[in-house]
Amino acid sequence: MAPPLKDQFGPAVVERIADTLPVDRDSFIAACLSGFADLELMARARHVADVMHTHLDPDPAVAVQQVHTAIGTERLPGMSAFFYNPHSAFIGAYGLPAFDASMAAMYDLTKVFTAEFCVRPFLQEDPRTMDHLRAWAGDPDEHVRRLVSEGTRPRLPWAQRLPGFIADPQPVIELLDLLKDDGSDYVLRSVGNNLNDISKDHPELAVEVASRWSPGRAALIRRGLRTLIKDGDPAALAVLGYAPNPATAHADLPTEIAIGDTLPLAVELRGHGKVLLDIAVHFVKANGTTSRKIFKGGEVDLAGTAVIRRTISFAQHSTRRHYPGPHRVEALINGRTQELGVVQVRPTPVSPA
Structure with a gap:
């Protein structure tokens, strides 16, 4: 350190x-x-x-x-x-x-x-x-x-x-x-x-x-x-030249992951025009409420379809603690929110003694 x-x-x-x-x-x-x-x-x-x-x-x-x-x-x-x-x-x-x-x-x-x-x-x-x-x-x-x-x-x-x-x-x-x-x-x-x-x-x-x-x-x-x-x-x-509705987004999310895992994302975009993609995750807090955090996804000049890949870590850190529960995941396309799905985050498996 x-x-x-x-x-x-x-x-x-x-x-x-x-x-x-x-x-x-x-x-x-x-x-x-x-x-x-x-x-x-x-x-x-x-x-x-x-x-x-x-x-x-x-x-x-x-x-x-x-x-x-x-x-x-x-x-x-x-x-x-x-x-x-x-x-x-x-x-x-x-x-x-x-x-x-x-x-x-x-x-x-x-x-x-x-x-x-x-x-x-x-x-x-x-x-x-x-x-x-x-x-x-x-x-x-x-x-x-x-x-x-x-x-x-x-x-x-x-x-x-x-x-x-x-x-x-x-x-x-x-x-x-x-x-x-x-x-x-x-x-x-x-x-x-x-x-x-x-x-x-x-x-x-x-x-x-x-x-x-x-x-x-x-x-x-x-x-x-x-x-x-x-x-x-x-x-x-x-x-900056980003239109309000240039594309739609879809991602096949895993049903569940464990604390300590990474969440792989492959967001498929369909449409035309300049696209600025961000990913929003609603993290569950200790008291059961959620807090949204935004991650940079990427930019693309879309002409039909494109896939943007991103991984999000659920590892425990002193600056960010993770808690089990349903985590909502969204795509932000030029600022417009589109639901991607919900991932169930479960506790870290306990190793057998």
């Missing part, structure tokens, strides 16, 4: 940070390591940022400049870049009174790590932040351009949500419009993720934006509408 992520940000990293800041090294390290072992990754960063605050200059502009000076110029690979996570946390928590210094620090920070977390308090508190992001959308550095999209995601994982943009994402969409033809796939993935965030609160608006961006940007639109597509939203599917 891989070690916890927090272990990659351990005491040795704290010591390296102390070496880059104008602080009393021993006092700084001791304060950082007090209670450090019990904290998770992001909490460790916030804790070190709080210690920075008590050990750096009391003037916010000077303190931000001290943190800025400690930021290198080379982007570290993988988790090594989380060396700068406390720097980000410091700017986000204590940099607002020093707006200009913080913007300059974030500009360089995002080149070597990311400023997507620390820019968010500024987006909520200071409207001037959007002026900087509009300018950065045309920056030569792809990491800076990505910050424009990733930092404004209304529901960015690991980060505080942006209630203003959840309520009204129009300012964000104006930024995404500047980036929708970016030459970097790295940036475009972020643009798609941002639109997908927006779709969770404003599905009709997300579809409207995707329609305006179509045709010619299929990969971007597919990423941006992926939650709606998974949910079978007809309008989202139509943007």
Whole structure:
């Protein structure tokens, strides 16, 4: 089993940070390591940022400049870049009174790590932040351009949500419009993720934006509408050229399987047109109710018949437990549900002693 992520940000990293800041090294390290072992990754960063605050200059502009000076110029690979996570946390928590210094620090920070977390308090508190992001959308550095999209995601994982943009994402969409033809796939993935965030609160608006961006940007639109597509939203599917009723589906399901087995599926499709097939299984829970989980099936440009094969595991995992009972199986054809049948799942056979 891989070690916890927090272990990659351990005491040795704290010591390296102390070496880059104008602080009393021993006092700084001791304060950082007090209670450090019990904290998770992001909490460790916030804790070190709080210690920075008590050990750096009391003037916010000077303190931000001290943190800025400690930021290198080379982007570290993988988790090594989380060396700068406390720097980000410091700017986000204590940099607002020093707006200009913080913007300059974030500009360089995002080149070597990311400023997507620390820019968010500024987006909520200071409207001037959007002026900087509009300018950065045309920056030569792809990491800076990505910050424009990733930092404004209304529901960015690991980060505080942006209630203003959840309520009204129009300012964000104006930024995404500047980036929708970016030459970097790295940036475009972020643009798609941002639109997908927006779709969770404003599905009709997300579809409207995707329609305006179509045709010619299929990969971007597919990423941006992926939650709606998974949910079978007809309008989202139509943007990508999927008709409502292009095919019918049939599958010969086994009568029963045991927990620990796999469920083999061979779904025969009949019809014409672009078909996006997903498989839905209604898993029985411990209390006897069911919960639907959707599995990707496949895509086909159908001209008559085609068979798409898939296997679904009923093995026990810590993240998904299986229980005996009838499990309903459905095909989702361009978002439209069609019953395939019911499979009886029985307990795992007990081996004789």
